[in-house]
Ligand SMILES: O=C(O)CCC(=O)C(=O)O
């Protein structure tokens with residue numbers, strides 16, 4: 001069962017967070033600040049379909065592919081080490097240690113390209129983040145299983161901004177507390193930004209399923225705010 005639908009709203013750019021240099025770099029194309037609301041039970045989910053235009057998105061994808069120090073993480077499942085089905089990099093402020101499912105991630109320092117993407121997201125949403133998990137899906141065999149980003153480090157009402165570059169993939173959501181669970185699905189397109197609001201992680205799970213036959217790659221950046229920063 002599908003729960004929810006998309007309604008159109010045009011957002012105003014956040015003038016106070018718009019640096020001049022970023023404006024000239026990113027303000028191109030039709031309605032680059034357009035915002036769509038996906039109406040979901042118990043959660044806010046906004047999409048900026050053209051946060052980056054095609055030329056910008058392709059350039060960002062190619063730059064990140066070579067610049068990011070991609071890591072292969074492993075999970076211990078039933079006593080066996082299994083490779084996480086994607087490559088990753090945790091980037092952010094020095095003290096923003098983060099982990100999930102037993103994997104501990106130490107941040108690498110902000111890189112210029114990622115900082116530019118961060119600035120564009122601030123311009124669109126008015127929000128700031130102190131870290132980002134970057135995922136590299138090499139092809140349709142790479143994926144993320146059902147989960148919620150509800151780790152204690154993210155606080156009780158985590159807002160997460162998720163940028164998609166490269167191959168288009170399906171994003172699925174499943175309500176945690178309805179039976180049978182309400183489900184929702186959308187396409188994550190090249191250059192789009194998805195803003196997962198305060199109550200989404202508490203009430204919904206999400207996944208990026210495998211996609212048979214896809215041989216193109218995708219990079220995803222989920223900007224997060226670590227609230228329980230560890231002191232040196
Ligand atoms: O790749 C995506 O769009 C989602 C990634 C994700 O959910 C995560 O890294 O927590």
Ligand SMILES: [Mn+2]
Nearest residue numbers: 147148149206
């Ligand atoms: Mn997630």
